[in-house]
Amino acid sequence: MIQKYLAYNTEKYASKWLVLAIDLVTIACAFILSYLIRFNLTLDFEVENLLLQLPLVLITSLVAFLIVGSYKGVVRHTGVRDVYNIFNTVCFSSILVIFIVLANRQLEILNQFTIPLSIIIINSLITFIALTASRFVFKSVYSNMNSSKKSYKNVLIYGAGDSGVLTHGAITNHANSRYKVLGYIDRDVKKIGKNINGVPVFGRKSLTESFILKNNISEIIFSIQNIDSKKLRKTVEGLVDYPIVVKIVPPIEDWINGELKVSQIKQVQIEDLLDRAPIKIKNSKIALELMNKTIIVTGGAGSIGSEIVRQICNYSYKSLIIIDSAESALYDLQQELKQNGFHNFIPIVADIRDKNRMNALFGEHRPNIVFHAAAYKHVPLMEYNSYEAIKINIGGTKNVADLSVLHGIEKFVFVSTDKAVNPTNVMGATKRIAEMYISCMQKENKTKFITTRFGNVLGSNGSVIPLFRKQIEKGGPLTLTHKDITRYFMTIPEASQLVLEAGAMGEGGEIFIFDMGESVKIFDLAKNMIKLSGLRYPEDIDIKITGLRPGEKLYEELLANGENTLPTYHQKIKISKVRDVEYSKVRSKIDELCITNMFFSGNTVKLMKEIVPEYVSKNSDFCELDKPSSVNSDGQNITKLKIVQP
Secondary structure (H helix, E strand, O other), X not given: OHHHHHHHHHOOOOOHHXXXXXXXXXXXXXXXXXXXXXXXXXOOOOHHHHHHHHHHHHHHHHHHHHHHOHHHOOHHHOOHHHHHXXXXXXHHHHHHHHHHHHHHHHHOXXXXXXXXXXXXXXXXXXXXXXHHHHHHHHHHHHHHHHHOOOOOEEEEEEOOOHHHHHHHHHHHOOOOOOEEEEEEEEOOOOOOOOEEOOEEEEEHHHOOHHHHHHOOEEEEEEOOOOOOHHHHHHHHHHHOOOOOEEEEOOOHHHOEOOEOOHHHOEEOOHHHHOXXXXXXXXXXXXXXXXXXXXXXXXXXXXXXXXXXXXXXOOOOOOEEEEEEOOHHHHXXXXXXHHHOOOOOOEEEEOOOOOHHHHHHHHHHHOOOEEEEOOOOOOHHHHHOOHHHHHHHHHHHHHHHHHHHHHOOOOEEEEEOOHHHOOOOOHHHHHHHHHHHHHHHHHHHOOOEEEEEOOOEEEOOOOOHHHHHHHHHHOOOOEEEOOOOOEEOEXXXXXXXXXXXXXXXXXXXXXXXXXXXXXXXXXHHHHHHHHHHOOOOOOOXXXXXXXXXXXXXOOOOOOEOOOOEEEEOOOOOEEEEEOOOOOHHHHHHHHHHHHHHHHOOOOOHHHHHHHHOOOOOOOOOHHHHHOOHHHEOOOOOEOOOOOOEOX
């Protein structure tokens, strides 16, 4: 019954008037105590004068309280700001008392009424201490009452700087907090061994597995601002080896109204550990390029297309047409944009393979810029569905490009992939042929055709990281095609920003690529994802090697043989100088390919290899279509291609 009563009362907040009454009683007691201290704890003073002066002190204090409002604070959450308000209240009331005493001496309203200056000073000090102490005593009692009913998580904060101190306050200064900070971890020898707000600072060497187990630590919160990606990765990778959950505090610019909320502290994601700095584009021409323009985004509900749409919505365009054949994904994007306050867009369910439908849309909306992101992209799936890959990735691109010329589009921006470089699969070959067709169109017409080429996108539909997450949730194992396989990675916002920037800076005919840092070994990525989930490899979750899939490479390239790069105004973005091709011959071959594919001819892949001589299949049934010199007696691909790094 007592526990229920305490639980009920701790959920209520004390009335501000009750707090004010208690504060006034505290001030009365402090005034009496100041007299006793002044006269050496004796009664050698006129008690009648004290009783006459006490109402004046209480009235002036009441006025000060009402003006400053220090009694309105929630006592259980008393902080530095509340102490500051109490200090202002005490100073204000003391100044009022001094003013009244001095005025009475001049005007002689009350004969022989005065308060010694020493009493006023002593009373001010005692009052400030008493009011502040009473609040912190109540806060401590309340905290202890609640702590007896809660189970706490013991945590360490990595970083004893300003961000770490603010993190400590954010996770502990609220009633429902279940965190107990046992210490800070820092590399600064000047801080190690000291306390910050009563919390000890430990050195990095103190963070051992025995220390974690002894203190039952369940989480480490990484709270260091302005740290480069390499140092972050190295530090966090060292922490994930311990049996704990590692969380990270977001950059200070992402804090809500300049304050860190507990909900913003998230578990470290594998994206945080990739060894590359994010691409940042300054002095962008995007805003000027999109101003008052009608824009079409094909594949607008896909991973890249939808992010292109989200970023375009922040600019002053005239109209935005979002085209996609995936009805559900397009509906979800429509609802998301509306909820975020964007309404100047038109979602359209349409198939880019339907030239009549696309022609009608171009004629109705008369776009200025086209961002073409619609494509089939899954390598193994397209290896067995070459008809659909050719029809969408080549035929669909051809339709949209032809219509762009027909309707006088200013710019056509094509989203390609690094798999188009020295392709070993149907999907990559279709994207390379699409690149070549766009180059042909650039040579003959006024529309500016621009291509962007980049690697794997983090978190996109069907990419490796979401796949690994699902496999971890199911208890494993994680499936990996080869232990040595590597990939380049970038974020969806970066990829989309690159596409927009390419559209702004492009003058036609360019293939834009950018420095994606070092490629990532997928086996290491898989191990880190297991550790970040609080599990162990291979004890809890194993990694199963399944073998390379049809058309899959061990590594990806950003440049093909015979290509080189030119710089742009952004040091991370470069222009690929593609080798010369016979455009009339290539275009006729592509037209033949689309017609042949339309009639389900079995010669389509062979024709693709003629169009793209560097297309040599790997781990695929199409290896038999390659030249005899490209395969060994076992039918395995042995052609070695020269790698040209950007």
